Amino acid sequence: MNALLDRPIWSALATRQAHLGEGAGLARRYRAGILPLAAIGTDDPQALADLAALAQPGETLIFLMADPIVPPPGFEVLTAAPAVQMIATNVPVVAPDEAIVPLGESDAADMLALATLTKPGPFSLKSQTLGRFWGVREGKTLVAMAGERMKQPGFVELSGVCTHPDHRGKGYARRLSLHVAAQITEAGDRPYLHAYAVNSAAIGLYEAIGFTLRSPMHVAALRKPD
Known part of the structure; x- marks a missing residue:
């Protein structure tokens, strides 16, 4: 399977979403205010040095990759957890x-209010710069949504799937996931997604x-010292 997805943040910012990122050498990140996601192209000392220079003092960045995450010297690991990457095979x-x-x-x-309540992953007022989003409203209230996040050549990540706690059990997550996957496929890309390994309901x-499962993944939030 395509190695672009082993380091999806890096490959997105090196290709289709380069205009949304910043960085130099072997480290890249989404611009501040979009998403706190960052990546390195390799695990060698120069990449770690490039990353250390890219992060701001006191800033927390989130990493997601198939290989174990190696923090730059001095960085604090705030959280670390196993995840899974899944790819569409028969939607x-x-x-x-x-x-x-x-x-x-x-x-x-x-959208930000719903994401803040349900915590589907990093989200901001500028998340729509990453891709398309769809939702369901009951009356004037946005009760569920899902959309696109990272993009690599031939692939688009389905992300931001969430439902208001008062409206769960109505099948919104399933319906929105199918809808977004269909939209991605119709545009000529292959949908994929991520979930925490312990989230058996989502999986x-x-x-x-x-x-289906493509690869185990690692996710971590790293903080640069002040």
Whole structure:
């Protein structure tokens, strides 16, 4: 399987999302205010030095890769956990779902509020610069959403899947995941996604809609000393 996905943050910022990032040498990150995701191209000392120079004092950056994460000297590991990367192998074709609507700039505040409540992963008011998002509203309330995050040649990550706690059990996560996967596929890319290894409910959902395990992953939040 394509090695681009072994270091998805790095490969996204080195290719299709280079315009959303910054960095030099063997370290790259999304611009401040978009996402606190960063990556190194290799694990050698020069890459770690490039990363140390890229982070701001006191700043926390999140890393996601197949190889074990090596912190630069002096960086504090705030959290570290195993994750999984799954890729679409047989996503079923579904009929259009009238309840699912595109989300735009006017929805950004509602999207951030829902993400802050449900914590599907790093999210900001500028997350829509990464890709398309869709959601479900009940009345005026945004109760569920999902969208696109990292992009590499031939691949797009399905991300930001979340449902308001008061509206769970209605199948919104499944319906939105299928919808976004279909949109990615129709655009000519292959959907993939990430989940924490302990999140068996999410993994089971994704398996049920045609995703299979591609690789175990490592995720960590590292803080640069002040």
